[in-house]
Amino acid sequence: MLIQATSFREQLATIGTELVDGIMAAVPKIVLGTLFLALAYVAIKVILTIARSVFERLYPSSQRLVVDLTVTVIAIFLWFGAALVLLNIVGLGNVAASLGTASGFIGLGVAFALQDMIADTVAGVYLLRDPDFNEGYRVDTASVTGTITAIGLRKTRLRVEDGSLVVLANREVEKRWRLEESSREESAG
Secondary structure, eight states, X not given: OHHHHHHHXXXXXXXXXXXXXXXXXXXXXXXXXXXXXXXXXXXXXXXXXHHHHHHHHHXXXXXXXXXXXXXXXXXXXXXXXXXXXXXXXXXXXXXXXXXXXHHHHHHHHHHHXXXXXXXXXXXXXXXXXXXXXXXXXXXXXXXXXXXXXXXXXXEEEEEOTTSOEEEEEHHHHHHSEEEOHHHHHXXXX
């Protein structure tokens, strides 16, 4: 019985020593990871502020949705990259590599699943940038003729002759639309 108690104490001491050694080995990585995270936070905030400023100069205030979308996409990529670097710093490089690879496949799956929404958003950006496609203009699309009341990233709203509001997906509008001559004259005058 005395031998077992001594053996148990030795095992407990070994476990305690290994635990302390493991914590002491992890402290520098944790400190370095925390320092990196603080620097990444500041750097990403600065980059996003600069990006927002640049895009707000490039796009008029009526196209704020495009600016917000662009800055959000940039932020997602920057934070994802920072997370992968953080995992590498704390010693989880294999996890970071696996996560990077898996996210590529997930991104492809999401893009395939959301292809119509993405097509609407891309078409919305083009429509918002087009100087001949603005609120108040009368347009003829493939399916309806009316006055533009609102242009969003995914949908365009048209008021038709009978006064009803028609909401169209931007990918459908962008495929084929034509500015009515009366709108062309009003915009010139």
